[in-house]
Amino acid sequence: MTLDVSRALQQPGEQFPFSVAMADAEKNGETDRFPDEVDVRGVRADGIFVGGGDTVFVRGRARAEVLSKCARCLADVTKTIETPVHEVYGTDADPDDPERRRLEGYEVDLTDAVYSALALSLPIRFLCREDCKGLCTVCGADLNEGPCGHESDA
Numbered sequence: 001m002t003l004d005v006s007r008a009l010q011q012p013g014e015q016f017p018f019s020v021a022m023a024d025a026e027k028n029g030e031t032d033r034f035p036d037e038v039d040v041r042g043v044r045a046d047g048i049f050v051g052g053g054d055t056v057f058v059r060g061r062a063r064a065e066v067l068s069k070c071a072r073c074l075a076d077v078t079k080t081i082e083t084p085v086h087e088v089y090g091t092d093a094d095p096d097d098p099e100r101r102r103l104e105g106y107e108v109d110l111t112d113a114v115y116s117a118l119a120l121s122l123p124i125r126f127l128c129r130e131d132c133k134g135l136c137t138v139c140g141a142d143l144n145e146g147p148c149g150h151e152s153d154a
């Protein structure tokens with residue numbers, strides 16, 4: 001997903017709002033960033049960009065719907081994650097400098113910035129609810145639906 005920042009380069013200091021929708025992680029070829037059982041959809045980014053000389057600053061937020069399985073009972077879990085995206089793009093950026101991304105012509109590519117921010121903000125594990133009782137280790141029953149008779153052994 002690229003952003004046309006030509007206006008910002010022509011009008012330094014002025015803030016330009018943006019709001020973009022991105023393809024799902026799978027369509028974008030970004031699945032390597034996420035665990036296999038995690039599906040990332042409905043990716044959006046919005047915020048502002050400001051130009052100054054040959055540099056563009058992007059300040060915004062990335063948001064996505066994340067589908068996964070409960071770590072305890074394996075039920076489907078959907079969560080919305082939201083994370084800040086603060087990036088600096090420059091025409092003189094060193095490709096090896098992760099703090100400063102490359103500005104190509106009049107466009108900045110937000111894809112990497114947005115997906116890496118989302119990957120970093122993933123919860124360590126997904127739970128369908130905080131007090132999920134999980135599955136019985138003996139018979140595999142979903143203990144959220146009631147006792148199966150094995151819990152006294154635990």
Ligand SMILES: [Zn+2]
Nearest residue numbers: 070073128132
């Ligand atoms: Zn659960």
Ligand SMILES: [Zn+2]
Nearest residue numbers: 136139148150
């Ligand atoms: Zn049981």
